[in-house]
Amino acid sequence: MPQTTSSTARLMDGSALARQMVEQAAERAAALTRQTGQAPCLATVLVGEDPASVTYVRMKRARCEKAGIRSRHIALPAATTTAQLIATIGELSDDPGVHGILLQHPAGPHIDERAAFEAIAPAKDVDGVTFHSFAAMSFGLDGFASCTPGGIMRLLDHYDVDLTGKHAVVVGRSAILGKPVGMLLLGRNATVTYCHSRTNDLAAITREADVLIAAVGRPRFIHGDHIKPGAVVIDAGYNPGNVGDVDFDSAVTRASLLTPVPGGVGPMTIATLLTQTVDAASRQLGATAV
Amino acid sequence: MPQTTSSTARLMDGSALARQMVEQAAERAAALTRQTGQAPCLATVLVGEDPASVTYVRMKRARCEKAGIRSRHIALPAATTTAQLIATIGELSDDPGVHGILLQHPAGPHIDERAAFEAIAPAKDVDGVTFHSFAAMSFGLDGFASCTPGGIMRLLDHYDVDLTGKHAVVVGRSAILGKPVGMLLLGRNATVTYCHSRTNDLAAITREADVLIAAVGRPRFIHGDHIKPGAVVIDAGYNPGNVGDVDFDSAVTRASLLTPVPGGVGPMTIATLLTQTVDAASRQLGATAV
Numbered sequence: 001m002p003q004t005t006s007s008t009a010r011l012m013d014g015s016a017l018a019r020q021m022v023e024q025a026a027e028r029a030a031a032l033t034r035q036t037g038q039a040p041c042l043a044t045v046l047v048g049e050d051p052a053s054v055t056y057v058r059m060k061r062a063r064c065e066k067a068g069i070r071s072r073h074i075a076l077p078a079a080t081t082t083a084q085l086i087a088t089i090g091e092l093s094d095d096p097g098v099h100g101i102l103l104q105h106p107a108g109p110h111i112d113e114r115a116a117f118e119a120i121a122p123a124k125d126v127d128g129v130t131f132h133s134f135a136a137m138s139f140g141l142d143g144f145a146s147c148t149p150g151g152i153m154r155l156l157d158h159y160d161v162d163l164t165g166k167h168a169v170v171v172g173r174s175a176i177l178g179k180p181v182g183m184l185l186l187g188r189n190a191t192v193t194y195c196h197s198r199t200n201d202l203a204a205i206t207r208e209a210d211v212l213i214a215a216v217g218r219p220r221f222i223h224g225d226h227i228k229p230g231a232v233v234i235d236a237g238y239n240p241g242n243v244g245d246v247d248f249d250s251a252v253t254r255a256s257l258l259t260p261v262p263g264g265v266g267p268m269t270i271a272t273l274l275t276q277t278v279d280a281a282s283r284q285l286g287a288t289a290v
Numbered sequence: 291m292p293q294t295t296s297s298t299a300r301l302m303d304g305s306a307l308a309r310q311m312v313e314q315a316a317e318r319a320a321a322l323t324r325q326t327g328q329a330p331c332l333a334t335v336l337v338g339e340d341p342a343s344v345t346y347v348r349m350k351r352a353r354c355e356k357a358g359i360r361s362r363h364i365a366l367p368a369a370t371t372t373a374q375l376i377a378t379i380g381e382l383s384d385d386p387g388v389h390g391i392l393l394q395h396p397a398g399p400h401i402d403e404r405a406a407f408e409a410i411a412p413a414k415d416v417d418g419v420t421f422h423s424f425a426a427m428s429f430g431l432d433g434f435a436s437c438t439p440g441g442i443m444r445l446l447d448h449y450d451v452d453l454t455g456k457h458a459v460v461v462g463r464s465a466i467l468g469k470p471v472g473m474l475l476l477g478r479n480a481t482v483t484y485c486h487s488r489t490n491d492l493a494a495i496t497r498e499a500d501v502l503i504a505a506v507g508r509p510r511f512i513h514g515d516h517i518k519p520g521a522v523v524i525d526a527g528y529n530p531g532n533v534g535d536v537d538f539d540s541a542v543t544r545a546s547l548l549t550p551v552p553g554g555v556g557p558m559t560i561a562t563l564l565t566q567t568v569d570a571a572s573r574q575l576g577a578t579a580v
Contacts, residue, residue, distance in 0.1 A: 114431065131425035138424065139465050141404065165490040173476055175429050182484075186463055189488040191495065194472075198479040200455040205481065 009233070009251070009258040010159075014151070017158050018267035022067055025274045029068035032282055032290045040281030041070040042100040042126065042273075043092045047085060047107045048078035057104050060270060067274050069281075072098060082112045086119045093121035099281035100126035102273070105176075123284065126276040129176060138183040144276050149181035151268025152213065152234055153188070159257055161211065161232050164189040169206050171195045171222065171245075172215030177236060181213055202226070212255075214245035224250030232257040236265045299523070299541070299548035304441070307448050308557035312357055315564045319358035322572055322580045330571030331360040332390040332416065332563075333382045337375060337397045338368035347394050350560060357564050359571075362388060372402045376409045383411035389571035390416035392563070395466075413574065416566040419466060428473040434566050439471035441558025442503065442524055443478070449547055451501065451522050454479040459496050461485045461512065461535075462505030467526055471503055492516070504535035514540030522547040526555045 033039045042064050044057050061071040074088060085107065092098045101124045107113045122132040128146035136143025145153070156163065168190040172178035178194065186192045195205055206212055206226040212233045214222045219239040224247065227233055233255040237245025244261030252258055259265050282290045323329045332354050334347050351361040364378060375397065382388045391414045397403045412422040418436035426433025435443070446453065458480040462468035468484065476482045485495055496502055496516040502523045504512045509529040514537065517523055523545040527535025534551030542548055549555050572580045 114429075131422050134425045134428065135421035138428070138469055139404075165488045167490075167495075179428060179473075179476075183469075186469075186484050186486075189486070191483065191485050191489040193481065193483040194476050195481050196476075196479070198455045199481040200457075205457075 007253050009253075009255040012155055012159055012234075012257055012259045012264055014155055014259060014264040014266065014268045015262075017155060018151075018271035021154070021268075021271035021275055022063070025069070025271070025278045026067040028278045028282070028290050032278065032285060032287050033068065035287050035290060036285045038097075038281075038285055039068060039070045040099050040278050041072060041097060042102060042277045043072045043074060043095075043098045044102050044104065045074045045076065045085075045089060045092070046104045047076045047080050047111060050106070053104050053106070060102065060273065063270055063274060064277070069274060069277055078108060080108075080111070082110075082115055085111060085116045089116060089119035093119065093124060096284070098124065099284050100124050100277040102127045103129070105129075124280055126273060126280050128180070128276070134175070134180055134183075137180050137187075140187045144280070145184065145272065146176045146180045147272040147276070148177050148236055148265060148269045149184050150272040150276070152181055152236060152265060153184050154272065155234070155259065155265070155268055156211070156232070159232075161257065163211065165191065166210040167191045167193065167208055168211040168213065169193045169195060169209035170213045170215060171202070171206065172213075172217065172236075174215065174217075178213075178215045181215065181236070185211070185213075216245045218245060219243040220245070220247040222246045222251065224254045227251055227254040229254050230256045233259070234265060235259045235261050237261065238266055297543050299543075299545040302445055302449055302524075302547055302549045302554055304445055304549060304554040304556065304558045305552075307445060308441075308561035311444070311558075311561035311565055312353070315359070315561070315568045316357040318568045318572070318580050322568065322575065322577050323358065325577050325580060326575045328387075328571075328575055329358060329360045330389050330568050331362060331387060332392060332567045333362045333364060333385075333388045334392050334394065335364045335366065335375075335379060335382070336394045337366045337370050337401060340396070343394050343396070350392065350563065353560055353564060354567070359564060359567055368398060370398075370401070372400075372405055375401060375406045379406060379409035383409065383414060386574070388414065389574050390414050390567040392417045393419070395419075414570055416563060416570050418470070418566070424465070424470055424473075427470050427477070430477045434570070435474065435562065436466045436470045437559045437562040437566070438467050438526055438555060439474050440562040440566070442471055442526060442555060443474050444562065445524070445549065445555070445558055446501070446522070449522075451547065453501065455481065456500040457481045457483065457498055458501040458503065459483045459485060459499035460503045460505060461492070461496065462503075462507065462526075464505065464507075468503075468505045471505065471526070475501070475503075506535045508535060509533040510535070510537040512536045512541065514544045517541055517544040519544050520546045523549070524555060525549045525551050527551065528556055 235244035525534035
């Protein structure tokens, strides 16, 4: 576990690491295209016209294009039914020209989003949202990671954070962030505690954490006094106004390593999506050593 | 959380509760048979002739028959391949006369047991071993519980153990016991910690537990000094010689509620299997209110 000697945390530069990952994904995508005549292709599916979702999808597609990954966008009207959405995703699952599928969340209140996710073939679930991917993450088996948890693990590895036997505390228990990141940490031999809104005396538990993952979705919720001196603190929050779940100013005087917001976990999420899309294409196209 | 005033734990009588559950399952099985002309049917699949496995399967089938649940046994030779096993399980998944499928673990070292489990249709996974069932348990969605975790939750409920905000510590992280029971506890708003063989200073963590689940598979591994006075202690171990994972004599002076071995968790496991088989049959046969 890294120890701080000064009273200021070292910042974990997710932007720089993500840039490296994207460069590598782009090189692999180019090699794959040369080798097979087909570029990796990510299908993005958006239901309705929620402005934030439109922006997210546009950003993801732009990153794909820049990395030599084709994207195919399916924009469905807000009135789309669950059955229609499942049919569309089923077609993409069967389409050999599509290697990864991303259904932008939220699909809308009238949609059974879980049923829609389950229509994604596990081999194309590069966003790591299916039951299959969650269980594979949980059991240490082959499969795609949810992108934010996968990005967090890469960041921890890049900064040589030793996890074995360490106490990792995850604050938050969502299906795509808190739960899978805890399972990934457990698979790396950390002792893992899940805390949440109903936890009694949260600070007493988070102060035991060698590695603290804030995945709460509440701005500046985790303060310096939640943090054990010298802990590694990962801020997976992204709240309006570019604000994380961690109160940076008080956390930076306690943690040994800390992710900033922006520039920490955020860029790692999309870099993981691109990397997993190339992984998926490489397997589906039967490429050798790409 | 129950508090003890004396220095001796109250024992949690899994045998008595399991008996009630089996009686109820038998009544429902009879009603279902009257209503649909079909009895619930559990298919048991055994690869090879491991004596312990033969005994377990025989015992499960006998309990089924006694409860009015038909069982169909498929005994496969030890040399069965993964592909053959998957084909057999696939046929049972498609067979409308079979409502639940149990593949006896272990299937043998040459078998890809995960691939075999995944051939079980989720609607028939009454033993709760598929990716689908694990994820459904984890996300609080509709699905079958792994039988031992499901039985533990029923036992906690029967003894009115309040879980919200309490600290539950699970020692063990297997795919069919430790991991799912932690997810079920998390779904009930406990703060959940997973410990295991690589955990540093185990006793310091278990002594924080309001509810302690021993799922280690090591005889008498959890002692009184692992236990916070007044904690609820569930011994999910079942080691040779009818010995649990908890050292009963030292635990009984610390815990407020404690499961004995035998007669605690063990009978709840099979009662959960029978109950879930009737649940599965009821849904598949489209029975009303059974």
